[in-house]
Amino acid sequence: VLKLELYYWPMLPGRGEFRRLLLEDGNVPYVDVARESEDAGGGIAAVMRIREAAELLVPPFAPPILKVGDLVIAQTAVVCEYVAELAQLHAKTRAPHYAVTILDILDEVHDTHHPLATSLAFEQQRAPAIRASNEFLNGRLQTRLAYFERVITVSARGWIVGETITYPDFALFQLLSGLDYAFPCAMSKVMVDYPLCVALHDSVRRRPSLAGYLASTRRLPFNQYGIFRHYPELDLTS
């Protein structure tokens, strides 16, 4: 039996959540190493250890990281491809670019609150962040949503790739959930133009195979440490 070890910062959903949704939906057992207690080898120290482990032939650069025996995989999109096979959520018509495109948008969302530098606190870049969010919420966001609305229209089944749900659908679900947390006002205005994206989000949220997980403490809530942060001054006003 494969033992899947996930490594990701234990205090935020971030990029780590994308593969967790797939494993939970597919009922694939895994160990969330950094969320174990420090005494049991978990915590932030576990992430630091695997990043720096000298014996690894292919050292991972940044979390999320997946370890399966001697195999160590990093990069969210690559990890998602790998676990999607195990969870039987892979796309038969190979279309890896969808998940990568969704994950690219995370960089843009991060840059709304940290437009100058990741090393500076939000409070040190508040004015440029307000400017950046305004630009994002009044243009870039719509072009990205319009793209996925078109993709779902073409597939004609309510999903991104085709007949059934596949792993990019979970990525879009998580992106839209995070945007709802970060920008509730903007999203309530913008999403009326993307009904297929809204319907996909609802379909994933209501999946019986995911409901138990979404209601559990394993599902980390969005918070102010993550990629999706709620600063009222960055949202559109009602």
Ligand SMILES: N[C@@H](CCC(=O)N[C@@H](CS)C(=O)NCC(=O)O)C(=O)O
């Ligand atoms: N493109 C990479 C980005 C990885 C990344 O930025 N990871 C963040 C957490 S979400 C991190 O901890 N980075 C640490 C670093 O850049 O040193 C991916 O999708 O996995």
